[in-house]
Amino acid sequence: MSATRTSLAIECGSAAREKLRKVGTANVANALLKRGFRNVYLLGLSPISTGQERMVGPAYTLRFMPAREDIDTMANYGRDDNLHRRAVEECPSGHVLVIDTGGCLKSAAAGDLMTLRMRQRQVAGVVTDGGFRDTPAIRETGLPAYQRQSAPPATPIAMHPVELNGPVGCAGVAIYPGDVLVGDAEGVVAIPRHLVEEIAEEALDAAEYEQFAEQHIARGRSIFGLFPATPESRKEYDGWVAAGRPPLEMYR
Numbered sequence: 001m002s003a004t005r006t007s008l009a010i011e012c013g014s015a016a017r018e019k020l021r022k023v024g025t026a027n028v029a030n031a032l033l034k035r036g037f038r039n040v041y042l043l044g045l046s047p048i049s050t051g052q053e054r055m056v057g058p059a060y061t062l063r064f065m066p067a068r069e070d071i072d073t074m075a076n077y078g079r080d081d082n083l084h085r086r087a088v089e090e091c092p093s094g095h096v097l098v099i100d101t102g103g104c105l106k107s108a109a110a111g112d113l114m115t116l117r118m119r120q121r122q123v124a125g126v127v128t129d130g131g132f133r134d135t136p137a138i139r140e141t142g143l144p145a146y147q148r149q150s151a152p153p154a155t156p157i158a159m160h161p162v163e164l165n166g167p168v169g170c171a172g173v174a175i176y177p178g179d180v181l182v183g184d185a186e187g188v189v190a191i192p193r194h195l196v197e198e199i200a201e202e203a204l205d206a207a208e209y210e211q212f213a214e215q216h217i218a219r220g221r222s223i224f225g226l227f228p229a230t231p232e233s234r235k236e237y238d239g240w241v242a243a244g245r246p247p248l249e250m251y252r
Contacts, residue, residue, distance in 0.1 A: 019200040020056045020182050025189040027203040027210075028182050032191065034202075042171035042188040045127065045146045048135050055144035055183035057096040057124030058193070059175050061168045062087040064101045064109075064130075064159040072156035083161035088114045090164065093122040096181040100168035101130030105151045106158035112137035119143040127181060127188055129171040130159075146188050212237050215248050 020028070025041065032040045062083065076082065088110075091097045097118065099109045110126060112134035118126060125144035131151030132138055138145055148171070165177045171188075175181075178193040191199050213227045226233050240246075 016180075016196050016200040017056050019204040020180070021054050023182075023200075023203040023207040025182055025184050025186055027206045028189045028191060028199060030206065031199045031202040032189075032195070035195065037192070039173055040190050042127065042129070042146070042173050042190065044148055045129065045171055045187055046148075047183065047185060047187075048132065048145045048147060049139045050185045052139070052144045053142070055096060055125035055127075055146075055181065055188070057094050057181060059098045059177055059179045059181055059190070060087070060091040060095040061098045061100065061163075061165050061170075061175060061177055062161060063163040063166065063168050064099070064104065065162050066102075066104070067107075067156055067158050067160045072160050074154070074156060077154075077156045083164055084155060085114075087161070087164055088117050089121075091118060091121070091123050094124050096124050096183075097126045098168060098170050098175055098181065099126065099128035099130065100170045100175075101128055101159060103148070103171075104130050104158055105149060107153040107155050108133035108151050109147070109155070109159075112141065115143045115145060116141045125181070125183060127170065127183070144183055146183055208241075209234075209237055212240055212245075219248060 109128035109130040133152040
């Protein structure tokens with residue numbers, strides 16, 4: 001593992017990671033939009049279980065291309081130098097394995113034994129713009145996993161692994177090694193690595209402001225002058241925070 005990747009893993013394992021665990025992917029996407037990033041949400045991907053834990057971690061990538069019959073045999077797939085199998089053993093702890101299939105749904109991007117191994121190795125999650133096999137068993141491993149739809153046929157039927165930890169396009173989003181993936185019950189968003197700290201801070205602030213706004217809206221207040229936040233509503237929010245975030249009936 002390079003020194004750069006190690007330092008990012010440590011950084012994302014500290015304050016930024018904890019902040020990102022508390023926010024929704026929509027909060028993250030909004031914070032990125034303010035900086036001009038419009039294509040960051042991996043649209044079309046869903047968690048295999050809405051009850052799975054939230055996912056946060058730097059990207060470690062695997063790229064597939066279409067298979068060719070004389071190369072992609074089960075014998076070759078079983079070799080220890082097969083990049084697909086190496087990805088499972090080499091994705092660093094705390095990282096997210098991002099599998100670029102080019103949108104292929106003809107065969108599996110991974111199965112339950114691979115995800116179980118990654119779970120034991122403390123990988124943070126796995127994301128693909130294709131699909132998995134053995135999804136009921138993958139749910140039982142507890143590893144956060146996102147896919148387009150299930151794809152049970154064996155991997156060599158349609159896909160050949162060609163590169164580990166290089167830039168990929170997953171669900172139409174450019175992802176570079178070390179970019180941070182955040183996943184919740186709605187889907188997955190990618191944060192460019194150099195923006196992780198500031199996006200984590202801003203997304204958490206937005207999520208906490210929304211809790212304040214939600215209480216007001218639930219009591220009948222209009223969204224005008226409240227959401228999106230205005231300078232006046234932010235001042236009101238800051239006072240509420242300073243008071244210890246009490247229920248509104250106690251704050252007034």
